[in-house]
Amino acid sequence: MRAPAARTAALAAVPLALMLVALGIALRMTLQLLYGARGPSPDDGIYLFIRILSWGLIIIPGMLLFVGTTSWLAILLLVAVVESALVLVGPLLHH
Numbered sequence: 001m002r003a004p005a006a007r008t009a010a011l012a013a014v015p016l017a018l019m020l021v022a023l024g025i026a027l028r029m030t031l032q033l034l035y036g037a038r039g040p041s042p043d044d045g046i047y048l049f050i051r052i053l054s055w056g057l058i059i060i061p062g063m064l065l066f067v068g069t070t071s072w073l074a075i076l077l078l079v080a081v082v083e084s085a086l087v088l089v090g091p092l093l094h095h
Helices: 005-012 014-035 045-069 072-094
Strands: none
Touching: 014 045
16 A cells, blocks of 8 residues: 555655754754853844744744644644643733
8 A cells, every 4th residue: 555645745854854953953052052151142133043043943844744744633633732722821821
């Protein structure tokens, strides 16, 4: 039995997604090594850009990997869980 073409394409993208996540983690570690305990100055644009880029490289491929390798039912269940968590926790954050 052959796997559907969409699942095969999603599994082919797994090494690329893992490489991008590893690059994002490496960028975050590099920031920690470069700035150390002192930290960046409040208006350091390079630090902010690399920090946003590293989080994007960690989160976006992870989401694409999750969506590409799971079934539609698991994705709907995850959406329902996140929505219910927001409904329950949301009012607590406003007080």
